[in-house]
Amino acid sequence: MGCIQSGPTFVVDGRSYRIVENIGEGGFSQVDLCREEKSNRLCVAKRILCHSRADSERAVREAEYHRRLRHPNLLTCLGHSVGQPITSVAATVVAEVILVLPYHRRGTLSEELDLCRIAKSSIGLNRILSTISGLCSGLAAMHSADLAHRDLKTGNVLLDDSLRPILMDFGSVTDKLVWINSRQEAVRWQDFAAEHCSMTYRAPELYNVPCPGIISEKADIWSLGCVLYALCYNESPFDLVYSRGDSVALATCSGIKLPTSPEFDYPSELQQLILSMGNPDPDRRPSLAEIRTVLAPLLISAGLPTEEPEDDATEAAVVSQGDVRLTSVAHTQEA
Structure with missing residues (x-):
């Protein structure tokens, strides 16, 4: 596992979470193990740094897919938010989308x-x-x-x-x-x-x-x-x-x-x-x-x-009315 964090907190859908430690990073996101402060339940925060409006829209679509596709073999989303990064990042980052996801201790x-x-x-x-x-x-x-x-x-x-x-x-x-x-x-x-x-x-x-x-x-x-x-x-x-x-x-x-x-x-x-x-x-x-x-x-x-x-x-909950469709890659690559 990654290094222990200082424990910054963030709020998603009215619930407060505290970062426990970093457990992974990718080209587009950082994944932190978190604890919901009220319930003390462990969860995962996928923090997506967005450099453009198109990046933000794509990240929000990802959260919507998780939320709407309800099936035992598909990961659900406990909540998401769009706001300023909760830790210091490059000046080119315009927003941070946080997806709060269930934690599965057995890993992948x-x-x-x-x-x-x-x-x-x-x-x-x-x-x-x-x-x-x-x-x-x-x-x-x-x-x-x-x-x-x-x-x-x-x-x-x-x-x-x-x-x-x-x-x-x-x-x-x-x-x-x-x-x-x-x-x-x-x-x-x-x-x-x-x-x-x-x-x-x-x-x-x-x-x-x-x-x-x-x-x-x-x-x-x-x-x-x-x-x-x-x-x-x-x-x-x-x-x-x-x-x-x-x-x-x-x-x-x-x-x-x-x-x-x-x-x-x-x-x-x-x-x-x-x-x-x-x-x-x-x-x-x-x-x-x-x-x-x-x-x-x-x-x-x-x-x-x-x-x-x-x-x-x-x-499965069907994605309704095309509201989270990705119909063109052009939408994902606009500045």
């Missing part, structure tokens, strides 16, 4: 898989099946609201005390279907992907955006396939390519390949599912419903519950 799936890789162990088939099933459920809820995550990876999956996977970080969320009608739009979306979509989980159509063409929710299916691969083998299928300094964009053109000498053995149905989700052609990747059809008998054999895809649309 990425952290657990890192430990498995060091120990040369696996989380086990039952955990793999329950985790990928839960992510399918959460992602289906998001897609039913006509949204796509665009940055699905093990580092964006939290684990609650029951080991349920919870998808987080909605800063990359866009409309589910994005039509590309000009070379300018293609370049804009390629730039968006380079900024918001992690390389080793990024679909090939986000490296080379088709023009004319469409970016669909099948990009999330590719990323989910990379997550399933990581669940089985403790790393993304493109981590080695990246670590060697080779072109990940070029490697994705051949699709996801299974390890030639795997340390762990899994049912052929699961291996074939990884390959189908990692097809370089988006139209040939399975839908979430098809993925869950493949998973169902494996879950039943393992004595694990299955869920009907129809449940997701009713469990």
Whole structure:
């Protein structure tokens, strides 16, 4: 964990919070462990420094996505605020958007898989099946609201005390279907992907955006396939390519390949599912419903519950009236 802070306080939605310590930083935000002063409950403050009005609008949209997409496998937002930074920052920062989020002490799936890789162990088939099933459920809820995550990876999956996977970080969320009608739009979306979509989980159509063409929710299916691969083998299928300094964009053109000498053995149905989700052609990747059809008998054999895809649309709160839509990357890049 990070260094202990002096403990500044801030107020969101009438509730006072005190920073306990910094637990993470990214290119766009700082993440602090906090304590709500009245209830003494631990939570997380994601503090997004905004250098323009467009930055602020995008950060507020992120909070709205968290608040409106209510599903057990999607991280909720306890509150958000827009104001002046609570600590000293660069003069170019015009505002700070704070998202107050639930704290999950088990951390991320990425952290657990890192430990498995060091120990040369696996989380086990039952955990793999329950985790990928839960992510399918959460992602289906998001897609039913006509949204796509665009940055699905093990580092964006939290684990609650029951080991349920919870998808987080909605800063990359866009409309589910994005039509590309000009070379300018293609370049804009390629730039968006380079900024918001992690390389080793990024679909090939986000490296080379088709023009004319469409970016669909099948990009999330590719990323989910990379997550399933990581669940089985403790790393993304493109981590080695990246670590060697080779072109990940070029490697994705051949699709996801299974390890030639795997340390762990899994049912052929699961291996074939990884390959189908990692097809370089988006139209040939399975839908979430098809993925869950493949998973169902494996879950039943393992004595694990299955869920009907129809449940997701009713469990999730639909984003209403387009009020938090991201319909153009141009909106996210205006000064």
